[in-house]
Amino acid sequence: MKKYVLAISLSAVSATTLGLSQGAYAQTSDASSSVVIYGIINPSITYTDKVANATTANPTGTGARLSEDTAVAQGSRIGFKGVEDLGGGLRALFTLENGFNADTGAMAQGGLLFGRTLVIGLSGDSGTVLFGRQKDYIDDLAGFNGALDFGSLVNNIHALNLDRTQGSRVNNSVRYNSPVMGGVVLSGLYGFGEQAGSVGAGQSFGVGGSYTNGGFAAGTAYFQNKLTANNTFTGSSDSGIAPGAITGSAANVALKTWIVGASYRLGDVKLYGAFSQVKQPLAVAAGTVMSSFTSTTGGAFTFGGVNNSKVSIVDLGINYNVTATTQLLGNVVSTRSKFVGAGDGTATQLSLGVDYFLSKRTDVYLFFANIRASGMYNPGLYSAPGGSNTQNALITGIRHKF
Numbered sequence: 259m260k261k262y263v264l265a266i267s268l269s270a271v272s273a274t275t276l277g278l279s280q281g282a283y284a285q286t287s288d289a290s291s292s293v294v295i296y297g298i299i300n301p302s303i304t305y306t307d308k309v310a311n312a313t314t315a316n317p318t319g320t321g322a323r324l325s326e327d328t329a330v331a332q333g334s335r336i337g338f339k340g341v342e343d344l345g346g347g348l349r350a351l352f353t354l355e356n357g358f359n360a361d362t363g364a365m366a367q368g369g370l371l372f373g374r375t376l377v378i379g380l381s382g383d384s385g386t387v388l389f390g391r392q393k394d395y396i397d398d399l400a401g402f403n404g405a406l407d408f409g410s411l412v413n414n415i416h417a418l419n420l421d422r423t424q425g426s427r428v429n430n431s432v433r434y435n436s437p438v439m440g441g442v443v444l445s446g447l448y449g450f451g452e453q454a455g456s457v458g459a460g461q462s463f464g465v466g467g468s469y470t471n472g473g474f475a476a477g478t479a480y481f482q483n484k485l486t487a488n489n490t491f492t493g494s495s496d497s498g499i500a501p502g503a504i505t506g507s508a509a510n511v512a513l514k515t516w517i518v519g520a521s522y523r524l525g526d527v528k529l530y531g532a533f534s535q536v537k538q539p540l541a542v543a544a545g546t547v548m549s550s551f552t553s554t555t556g557g558a559f560t561f562g563g564v565n566n567s568k569v570s571i572v573d574l575g576i577n578y579n580v581t582a583t584t585q586l587l588g589n590v591v592s593t594r595s596k597f598v599g600a601g602d603g604t605a606t607q608l609s610l611g612v613d614y615f616l617s618k619r620t621d622v623y624l625f626f627a628n629i630r631a632s633g634m635y636n637p638g639l640y641s642a643p644g645g646s647n648t649q650n651a652l653i654t655g656i657r658h659k660f
Contacts, residue, residue, distance in 0.1 A: 290343035297336040301360040302327050302655025309638070310645030318550050320645035328360040330640060331409040331623055331657050335374055344380075351386075352378040367427075375427070386435045394433075395445040395466025395479040397425040402477065402519025402532040403573040404589035408609045411627055411653065414637040415591045415607040417561040417569040421515045421534040422481055428462045441470045445479075451509075453486055458509035460486035473523035480516040484509050485540075506540040513538060519573075526579035534571045541567040543599035548634070559597060560635040568596040587611035587625075595634055603634025619660065625653040 304327050311321040328334055337355035344350055355374035357366035367373025372391070379388035403423050404412040413424045428449040436444040444467040451460025466479025485506050506512055519532030544558035544565040557564045575589035588610055595603040611625040627639050628650050636644025639651040 291341065293338060293340040295336070295338055296660065298332050298334055298657065298659050299360050300329060300332050300334050300655060300657040302330045302653050304330070304640065304642075304651060304653045306639060306642040306649065306651045308644070308646040308649045310643040312645070318645065323642055325642075326361045327641065327653075328362075329357075329366070329410055330625070330653055330655055331411075333357050333366065333374065333410075334360040337375070346382075348380060348382040350378075351381055373427070377433075383437065385437050388433045388435075390431065391427050391429050392431055392433055392447075393425050393427055394422065394447045394462075394464035394481050395477075396422040396464070396481055396515070396517055398445070398466065399423075399468065399477045399479055399517055399519055399532070400425075401475065401521050402517070402530050403534070404575050404591060404609060407575060407577055407587045407613075408589055408611060408625060408627075411609055411625055411640055411651070412573075412589065412591055412607065414561075414639065415593065415605060415629060416534070416571060416573070417536045417593065417595075418637060420513065420536045420562050420569070421517065421571060423517065423532075423534060423573075428464075428483075431462065443468050443470075447481075449483070451484065451486060453508065456509050458484055460484060461509070474520070475522075476518075476520035478516070478518040480514075482511055482514045485512045510540060512540050528577040529575075530577075531572075531574045534573070536562075536569040536571075538562070538567055541565055541598050544597070548600070559600070559603060559633075561595065561637055563597075565598040565600065566595055567598050570594050583615045585613040585615075587613060597634070601633055603632065605629065605631040605634060605637065607639075620656070620658045622656050623654065625651075625655075627651045627653075 304325050305322065307322045308320040309323045311319045313319055335355055335357050337353065339353045340351060342350045353375050354372045356372055357374040358364065359366055365373065375392055377388040377390035377392050379386060400406045400423065405423050410424065413419050416423050419426060428447060430452055431447055431449040433447040434445065445465065447464040449462030451458065453459035462483040464479065464481035466477065468475060468477030485508055487508050514537040515535065517532055517534040519530065521528060521530035542565060546558055548559040560566065561569060571591060571593045573591045578586045580586055590608050592606045593604065597603060607627060607629040609625060609627040611623060613621055613623040615621040628648065629636060629639055630648045631644070632647065636647055636649060638644035639649050
């Protein structure tokens, strides 16, 4: 009979095998097998100005909002990871990760029990193969953009996450990760559309790779997915919002995105930068003009809108460890959007922050962000819709990892 004990671990396990963070774990008496329990709890208080607040009397009205939010710096979660040594260098592994809202207790990711991750696979000298619901390699390059430092605060400026830098999942998928080869890691992912009569309908595909040498790292990745039917991605990709397509049909490529980026750490300073691009080949003219900033955009002149054919995104940032417990953070994201039958739109966001670690597992942070848009609708900051061409947010939060 196997006996289980509960212990505390502050070590990290390789992300390319199990992707474990600091956590508590239950380990069997058999040293070849273990199950890890881990999680993050991350509520925050947010003040946002110029939030869309349309009324009949004032359809373009705005107002300030004070709220308690969740998942700003990182998504709250609880997870289980396991590994079993099968002998001969082969291991079986699994991950079950549930996302929840720290402010209400409700499940995130649309109420899915294991909406963040659900995979099982095999790992050996030749690499790792994983099956289930998982992210593509663009998420592995988070260290090259503001997602790692500012979390969901930079989600909207990244084309409402159509470039997938905040992490989007692919259902019904299989992913291969190579072993580390001279600092190089390669990865490929395929998402089954599972549509009768059409292999391509709802299909997803992604590839990527990275190189690490000391304090320097660089990488690139590409992802695309296809419609299951007119204007839907329901086959495999957890894309976040509906694509800008009204004339497409099943198996048409509706979204293409890629990223290239790098980071360099010198002592206490880390510099990073990335360029990402989103293309929607099925975008069409909106049949309307941009007239005013309101809480509803009519599906045009916004990221991912019906006429938004391309978004180019530059993300630059710095992370400075002032002391062993204090980090200063800075990030700027600049975007240019192409709209079919209309002029270009631009949007820029500046984010500043300080992160203070009370312990190895608990930190408190203060973020400030300003976003500005021209020639398009302001996507807003975090979960607050923009009601003007500019908006500011001040956020303070606490994050605990276990």
